[in-house]
Amino acid sequence: MTQSPATPLPTPTERRRLRVARSLTQTQVAERIGVTRETVRSWETGRTAPRGRKREAYARLLAELGRTETETAPASTGAAALTEAAGPARSGAPAPAKGREEAETDTRTKADVRGRTAARSTGSARGAVAAVREETREAAGSGDGAGAGPDPRPGRGRPRSATEAFDALYAHSAPHLVRQTYLLTGRRTLARESVERAFQLAWQRWPEVAVDPDPESWVRAAAYEYAMSPWHRLRPAHRQPDAPPADADDRRLMDVLQSLPPAYRRTLLLYDGVGLDLPETAAETEASTPAAANRILHAREAVAEQLPDLAVPEQLHRRLTELAGAEKLDAPGSTLVRGAGEKRVRFWTRTAIAVTALIVGMTVLTLRVAPTHYDPTPAPGAPISGVPPLTGPGHLTDRDLALREALRQRMSGGPERLAPLAE
Template sequence: MTQSPATPLPSPKERRRLREAKSLSQAEVAARVGVTRETVRSWETGRTTPRGRKRAAYLRLLGVPDQDLGADAGPGPGPKTTADDVEVGAEAEAEVVVEAEAVVEAAVETEATVTPRQEPYAEPETTTEPETDTEPETRSDGESEDESDDEDESPAPPPPILTPPQAFDALYAFCTPALVRQTYLLTGRRELARESVERAFQLAWHRWPEVAVDRDPAGWVRATAYEYALSPWHRLRPRHRHPEAPPADAADRALLDVLLKLPPMYRRTLLLYDGVGLDLPETAAETEASTPAAANRLLHAREAVAARLPELAAPDELNRRLAALAATERLRAAKPRAVRYGSEHRARTWTRAAIAFTVLLIGATSLSLHTAPDHYEPPMAPGATVRGLPPRSAPGPLSDEQLELHAFLKSQTVSGPERLVPEAR
């Protein structure tokens, strides 16, 4: 059986960018191509690649000419700013982020094959293809086209196995630039944004066996950073009482002021949906709310922003302004090696403190057991005579020795009774 050479595909990140540029969801792409949503998700993460008829339909749906595609096509300019602008941030870091994403996906796929976990709020998979009016075409060798397509959609070759530090460094390099900017939009404080992201990655490194097999490690770290940044205990810190310098542009200051006046959960929902670009079920799952509750929070947040800034009533314009505001702040975080060392140093410090406290508690318990009485001693009954002590006597007449001493001292007085004068020798 001979086949024509396969049409080159863009990179997984470019596939997602092209889909979002056409305002299509994964479910819509799956319905038009004739596959499930999980298959489209696998195509956009690089786990599998489309082949045969579905490959051609997928290319036509992306709307990119074949001659403009490369085997390793990078992100190109789109017709509008999408949620990737918030995730990627400054243009200078785009190439590093694209390379790190491929390494992260390889590491996550390698770990996820051990203990896969079902993603929350995922649409149920269907094993049947959409019904069509025509029967599948049969090739010359008797093999139907649909059967060959199913056979062609074989999983990609296994990615190279990375060490835990390498996988963590790749995840850190991919997520940190965008996550610091998102946390800044969430809190309005640069130092708190950097600290929240670093603490989230320190906790991720401390729980790396759990994070490595997660279906969305970036979402795990993002949720942890948001929880730390929105903690009410930060109000008790001395530096929290002094506000930081606002953005230089007046429009950016107005938008940031409107965001900070929203309730924390409304602000988080708006940032996840209109800033990061998550779907409504994923936003609800990350904010630990039901889908209707997340939708109501999103609508109220948009209404509050539109009431203060009418030009941002359209979601696309709000998305563009959030991306621009996040990109204006040049926020940097620590190196991944420093974060890993900080996590290990923190774990060692707490371990040593726990051991010292345990030793102190054991020593105090041992001392108490050693000094405590080992038998019962009944208390003394009231009014009992205490033996072995001389009886108390009242003052009586002076003895002969006392009288002699009294007379001697009285004879030594000079002027006045009972007065002594020191004698020089």
């Protein structure tokens, strides 16, 4: 059960990332499209979606930003870019001269980050999803794959169906997404549930996910949002903490991660755990680039304060990977996820139909039993049928006046007034 969009658009997170990568403000984007800044903000947060000509203009602008981004390479990477991005937000004044020890530390940190960046470009999970991304794009144009002909492009066979492309994405992404979500929440059951809900939502909106430049990022953002929802605190199962990891070092690292604020924890996990770049991390966390850089630096300082061995970013990246791989968290089969998602959609669809039918029935019943006409309000003093007349003092008739006069004359010849006498 899928929905077909008009013009394909990137995810809200990707829209924000493209704008931030080109150093554009929401006001500038709004002026180019012809809308207000609040409208662009709601598009980037996912609260609303553009329609009609505005959607086409927004899609062309995002495509232009994407092409420009691929043509131009960033000038600085790693710790240097992180420091440059965080510098203006951390202090408005120029930084004082560093000592020899600080300079050596910065140099060593930059070298470590360069090494991690190179390893990230070859071993990143996002790089491995390129094949799945191509399959999803091919499947987007074939619908469910029923009756699809061969691909007219040379060297291409019949495109894979949407089901096969979804299963390929799930098989590649679900296992490590569950482990990443476990590091984010510290709860195994919640991690599995979050990834399942995210893939169910992805299957429901598969035409949108299939044409997304990074479908794994789309699912990861949905899983993280669900996992970090504050409403989970009201669940009875959330009151009891999960069993800690078996290894003592893993327990200490997990305790440090859980002690961080949720926004810092998520940003650190995306940058040092998953291996995203700074603009992508800022876009996925819906924060500005300086704010994301500050969160990463403060989170690293908090981790290094309690675990000095992880002061080097490369060591922190390695330990996060080991901690995630130490947990044997298996995701259910993709068939079960798709079936559960479709069952939930059918349930809520039938519930909405039932509620709508109930409202229509109650409305018809009310119109049936309601009176068709109303009696006008009687004027003041007008007699009302079946109601006795109003009693009380009124004007005397001629007969009443004659009777009163007769009584007064008859009483005038009566006895004198009696007065008491003393004995």
